Amino acid sequence: MAHYKMLDGNCAAVEAIKMAKVKVVSAYPITPQSTIAEKLSEICENGELEAKYIRVESEHSAMSCAIGAQLTGVRTATATASVGLALMHEVVNVASGCRVPIVMPVVNRSLASPWSLWCDHQDSMAERDSGWLQLYCENVQDVYDTMIMAYRIAEDPRVLTPAMVCLDGFFLSHSMQKVMLPEQKEVDDFIGTYKVKNLHLDPSDPIVIDNLTGSNECTEMKYQQAIGFKNAEDVMEEVFNEFSQKFGRTKAMIEGYNLEEAEALIVCIGSMAGTAKYVSDILRDQGKKVGVLKIVSFRPFPYKKLREIIGNTKKLAVIDRTTGFGGQGAPLWLEVKSALKSDVLVKNYIAGLAGRDVNIETIKNVYTDILEGNDSDDPIWIDCGENVMNIREVLLND
Amino acid sequence: MLNQQETVMNKQKRFKIQGPCAYEFDSGNTGSWRIERPQVDFETCVKCGTCATYCPANVITIEKDKEICVDIMWDYCKGCGICANECPKQCITMVEERCGK
Known part of the structure; x- marks a missing residue:
């Protein structure tokens, strides 16, 4: 049965990641995202989530690992905040350019300097042209719902664009609220198992992904991304409608x-x-x-x-x-x-x-x-x- | 590489994908960036393979039966010196590159 649970925003994101059955996790802890990384490593260890946790040494590696892992044909998870997202910037663009539909919670925190641990939207706004979908959450229920919907939207073959689910640091990430969690089966029916719809790595049929591409094709590939964004509007509409029919909570762009x-x-x-x-x-x-x-x-x-x-x-x-x-x-x-x-x-x-x-x-x-x-x-x-x-x-x- | 390409060409099923990928890897000659090259003292070398393990460009092969037992692909060795740092017998020295190759 679907049931209520008291969760903070970070735990709600982890619940969504768990229910999406990701197979590889590569996250590097950073305030206020830390509890996402910690909780994910905990559930990987105790078997609640059957996934491999890659211990990385930076956010740059975290995203690189996530891209590589997802290209082998599984869902992956990572999460970050603030200067971590800034360090990730280079590979954030690789994920979108290679059309790897990773869903990543971004726990909004101010960018240095002055050093601050607290919330504003400077970090994710600095990434607004990096080719990722950006969805912002109002409360903890919203974090869970948006995460689940983001998998559907990002992985849709018409979109194939990674998504940031942005939640306000501390205001959401660390505040306990009542959250309605659906059954695992309902989530399975809604987002399905991960299927490769584009580029992927297969040792028996090797290809090079993200090779040097000349000016004769780069414009076209970027335009493919632009079409992905255009399609995303319709796909969002569909997914929001289906979600409200199945789970009873409405959402709109x-x-x-x-x-x-x-x-x-x-x-x-x-x-x-x-x-x-x-x-x-x-x-x-x-x-x-x-x-x-x-x-x-x-x-x-x-x-x-x-x-x-x-x-x-x-x-x-x-x-x-x-x-x-x-x-x-x-x-x-x-x-x-x-x-x-x-x-x-x-x-x-x-x-x-x-x-x-x-x-x-x-x-x-x-x-x-x-x-x-x-x-x-x-x-x-x-x-x-x-x-x-x-x-x-x-x-x-x- | 060519074999790969041919097998792919022969495949019946093809599908369209988005984003950058290739069946043929056309690499640049990154060895030309080198300003120092690793020089191995083959007599001290114990062929343990530590250099090959640590090489970030994966260009070192250990040939246990040959005189030149540490074979380096000079087209791709950037001369970073990690092999020299890691060698347990310290038989790799970095020497200045003078003739370009």
């Missing part, structure tokens, strides 16, 4: 909340969506017509669906948990802004960097600014302290 006659909407990703919904309920009670759009799939970005879903709303407040240095705005804002016509006011708010809580006050401030503030295009650092340039000082020895 972009999810709306309190959209009726909304005057302003907050657009956000990840765990802060829960707080935003809560605040929009409070403000609705006070007669303010505000709502929330949660972007679930950042890659591919559902720009057409965004245009449909906002209806007649003319004010969007995009909250980025990333800096977007030197750009006109941060990554999520850029996507939203370029999807819409100029008659919609799209403002950018930077918040929640390095684990700073995006709390009720922050969200209220954003709503207040979008409803009553000016039409400025410049990003607003909404939760930034005062006296920014004078927070530390050293003594000068003259």
Whole structure:
């Protein structure tokens, strides 16, 4: 029987990996992902998961091993965070270019420097052009569900693109929540056993994979990937529908909340969506017509669906948990802004960097600014302290 | 390599795949990157094969019955020196490459 269990986000990801019956695990521990690597090694050792655990010395090796292993025709697992993902960067692109549909939880953590262990989306946003699908989770149930669906989406022969399932470090990875876990058989029926649908390694029929490819073919191969992303939108739709029929929980590439006659909407990703919904309920009670759009799939970005879903709303407040240095705005804002016509006011708010809580006050401030503030295009650092340039000082020895 | 290609050509079933792959491995002459080459003292060598085990390019073969008992493929040896470091008899020295090969 399907049953409830108390799990934190990392354990929910491990449950999904276990139920997907991966055969090879190569993960290197890094805060806040560590418990994924630890738990996986534990269940490999006690036989709960019949898989080989490769002890690697870095994230670069972790992804390299996962690619090699999956090319032999089995599902593999790895997971990372922050600077680990940055170190993995080179091979992250190899996985997508060789069309190896690995599903990888990314536990979002700030990138150095300053050194920080806490959550923002700088790490995964830095990988947004690396050819991976990116799905962001709101709560722990979402982590489990998204992982299971990601296997189906990534491995679909029309897509063949690896997927990052991004969960906010500590906010999700280390917070205990009630999670509905389905039966193993239900999961088996939903995602099936891993079948090779593309390149694979076979000792009796050896081929070279990822050979040096000239400019006469590279463009075409990249275009194949672009088609994979295009197809992913339809495949996601199918998989989300099938999932909601089988498991009763709905999902969409972009999810709306309190959209009726909304005057302003907050657009956000990840765990802060829960707080935003809560605040929009409070403000609705006070007669303010505000709502929330949660972007679930950042890659591919559902720009057409965004245009449909906002209806007649003319004010969007995009909250980025990333800096977007030197750009006109941060990554999520850029996507939203370029999807819409100029008659919609799209403002950018930077918040929640390095684990700073995006709390009720922050969200209220954003709503207040979008409803009553000016039409400025410049990003607003909404939760930034005062006296920014004078927070530390050293003594000068003259 | 050619054999592989021919067997594949003769196969009846073919299917389309996406991404980079090849049946023929066209390698570059990475030996030309070398600035130092390993020189083996064959008289001290005990043919243990440690160098072959550690060689990251997998270009060393131990020929126990031959005079040149440590055979190195010079087209692919990059001269990294790991064999010289690992040799338990310390009979491999790295000498400067002067003539290009």
